[in-house]
Amino acid sequence: MAVTKNDVLEWIRAYAQVIADNEDYLTELDSPIGDADHGANMHRGFKAVLDKLPANEDKDIGKILMGVGMALLSKVGGAGGPLYSTVFIQMGKSIDGKMEFELADWANALEAATQGVVRLGKASPGDKTMVDALTPAVEALKEASEQGLTLGEGLEKSAKAAEEGMIATIPLVARKGRASYLGERSAGHQDPGATSTFLLLDTAVKVWAKSQ
Amino acid sequence: MKKLINKPEDVVLEEFKGIELAHPDLVKVHYDPDYIVRADAPVKGKVGVISGGGSGHEPMHGGYVGMGMLDAACPGAVFTSPTPDQMLEATKAVDGGAGVLHIVKNYTGDVMNFEMAADLAKAEGIDVEAVVVNDDVAVKDSLYTAGRRGVGLTVLMEKIVGAAAEEGRSLQEVAELARKINGQGRSMGMALTSCTVPHAGKPTFDLPEDEMEIGIGIHGEPGRTRMKIKTADEVTEILMKPIIEDIPYEEGDEVLLFVNSMGGTPLIELYILYRKAIEILEAKGIKVVRNLIGPYITSLEMAGCSFTLLKMDEDLIKLWDAPVKTAGMRWGV
Numbered sequence: 001m002a003v004t005k006n007d008v009l010e011w012i013r014a015y016a017q018v019i020a021d022n023e024d025y026l027t028e029l030d031s032p033i034g035d036a037d038h039g040a041n042m043h044r045g046f047k048a049v050l051d052k053l054p055a056n057e058d059k060d061i062g063k064i065l066m067g068v069g070m071a072l073l074s075k076v077g078g079a080g081g082p083l084y085s086t087v088f089i090q091m092g093k094s095i096d097g098k099m100e101f102e103l104a105d106w107a108n109a110l111e112a113a114t115q116g117v118v119r120l121g122k123a124s125p126g127d128k129t130m131v132d133a134l135t136p137a138v139e140a141l142k143e144a145s146e147q148g149l150t151l152g153e154g155l156e157k158s159a160k161a162a163e164e165g166m167i168a169t170i171p172l173v174a175r176k177g178r179a180s181y182l183g184e185r186s187a188g189h190q191d192p193g194a195t196s197t198f199l200l201l202d203t204a205v206k207v208w209a210k211s212q
Numbered sequence: 213m214k215k216l217i218n219k220p221e222d223v224v225l226e227e228f229k230g231i232e233l234a235h236p237d238l239v240k241v242h243y244d245p246d247y248i249v250r251a252d253a254p255v256k257g258k259v260g261v262i263s264g265g266g267s268g269h270e271p272m273h274g275g276y277v278g279m280g281m282l283d284a285a286c287p288g289a290v291f292t293s294p295t296p297d298q299m300l301e302a303t304k305a306v307d308g309g310a311g312v313l314h315i316v317k318n319y320t321g322d323v324m325n326f327e328m329a330a331d332l333a334k335a336e337g338i339d340v341e342a343v344v345v346n347d348d349v350a351v352k353d354s355l356y357t358a359g360r361r362g363v364g365l366t367v368l369m370e371k372i373v374g375a376a377a378e379e380g381r382s383l384q385e386v387a388e389l390a391r392k393i394n395g396q397g398r399s400m401g402m403a404l405t406s407c408t409v410p411h412a413g414k415p416t417f418d419l420p421e422d423e424m425e426i427g428i429g430i431h432g433e434p435g436r437t438r439m440k441i442k443t444a445d446e447v448t449e450i451l452m453k454p455i456i457e458d459i460p461y462e463e464g465d466e467v468l469l470f471v472n473s474m475g476g477t478p479l480i481e482l483y484i485l486y487r488k489a490i491e492i493l494e495a496k497g498i499k500v501v502r503n504l505i506g507p508y509i510t511s512l513e514m515a516g517c518s519f520t521l522l523k524m525d526e527d528l529i530k531l532w533d534a535p536v537k538t539a540g541m542r543w544g545v
Binding site: 027031032034035036037040041044073074075076077078079080081082083120121173175176177178180181182183185 | 245266288289290291292293294295296297319320321324325328350351352356357358361409411412416417429431432433434436
């Protein structure tokens with residue numbers, strides 16, 4: 001039971017489609033508490049990712065993920081660009097050289113990604129950011145890995161945890177990013193970054209569980 | 213959405229083409245990565261001054277590229293900070309051997325991308341200093357926010373620092389001057405209407421006919437409070453009070469007063485606001501020695517205004533008056 005390089009490529013392509021389908025939704029979430037650009041930025045970024053993907057297809061998983069990160073860095077801008085770029089670059093570094101990986105590797109990769117995001121964005125859990133979806137997802141993956149659950153079960157649990165983390169951002173008062181300018185008025189809205197992060201992990205379950 | 217555009221995704225690119233055609237004497241436009249540099253860049257021996265940020269604030273920053281102001285501007289998508297590769301290439305294009313100053317507005321994305329660009333440029337052997345502008349008193353500067361935003365003061369800083377670089381001051385001197393300006397300038401803005409980001413297609417927030425937002429930024433993000441609409445004089449008081457109290461500005465101070473339109477508010481209204489602001493300042497014994505009135509840092513078609521107050525001294529006045537030749541600001545030439 002492992003995720004192969006082809007699974008990873010399929011995941012990236014599927015996520016690009018999910019982002020295209022959800023562009024308006026993400027922008028709508030970003031309008032009341034941000035600057036109405038998250039959907040458009042992610043869509044532009046993942047179009048660039050798809051353009052550059054063929055050049056890295058014959059490389060290992062780590063290089064492919066790092067390539068995704070570099071494409072995002074040069075196309076997205078805003079805070080989302082460097083942050084999502086870090087997610088993929090840190091994952092790539094963690095899985096560098098591999099042609100397939102197991103649940104424990106994935107737990108480490110997502111943990112490295114989360115640490116990278118925290119370092120760059122200086123956000124803590126509860127600040128109403130993508131960290132609120134990433135942190136519980138990492139914990140769920142580590143627990144699943146320690147309990148010896150299957151890859152499919154672990155992915156399922158991590159996506160569920162990310163979803164709960166995303167929903168839990170609704171009542172929070174933002175302390176990072178543009179939403180923080182609103183103070184108390186940021187409460188009552190779901191964080192767009194936590195939402196696109198949940199979609200990323202949800203797409204992993206849908207694509208990878210199917211292939212197992 | 214009613215806008216004079218072709219396709220939302222082409223807005224920034226087509227604006228670039230227009231600038232290129234309109235101002236070949238002032239600037240050169242570079243595509244992929246996108247940036248605008250002054251026509252004679254790099255100027256040998258002069259500190260290069262770069263700024264950048266999302267588009268939608270025109271004439272800032274592209275309109276301020278030219279003699280006596282910016283050496284390059286890196287525009288991002290509408291309201292989205294540009295990317296590190298744009299800033300890196302722009303930095304290389306304007307480095308005349310004396311180093312490059314990055315003027316960065318305090319937004320999470322702008323700061324992150326400029327930091328990455330500065331690291332990359334330093335790795336290539338270019339001396340880079342960055343100064344972060346955070347003059348917006350509407351945002352509480354605390355651990356619980358991303359910190360104060362960079363707004364109106366950015367325009368004044370670009371002009372004054374640009375003049376200092378033109379005069380031949382060193383990178384250290386120019387950076388110190390920029391930090392000094394950031395320390396003694398403050399701003400606050402308000403909106404009568406929201407604005408529509410082209411690719412979003414509808415207004416960023418709803419604002420009923422009889423209400424206004426106080427403490428807005430420059431990205432169509434809502435402000436801190438919403439209230440029933442008031443007269444020009446009352447709005448001037450609401451915005452000027454927190455600005456004056458923040459540093460604070462005191463009796464005997466000489467200041468530059470900048471009354472800015474967010475894009476949709478006409479000059480006729482800005483002069484009404486200016487008149488009241490002068491009255492408020494005179495009552496406190498603060499003397500306005502220079503002014504700037506007009507749409508210089510905008511938020512697309514948003515109706516609204518912002519006030520910026522900068523404490524001046526002999527050096528700052530001299531640099532403010534120095535010649536400038538850009539599309540958006542031009543005097544003394």
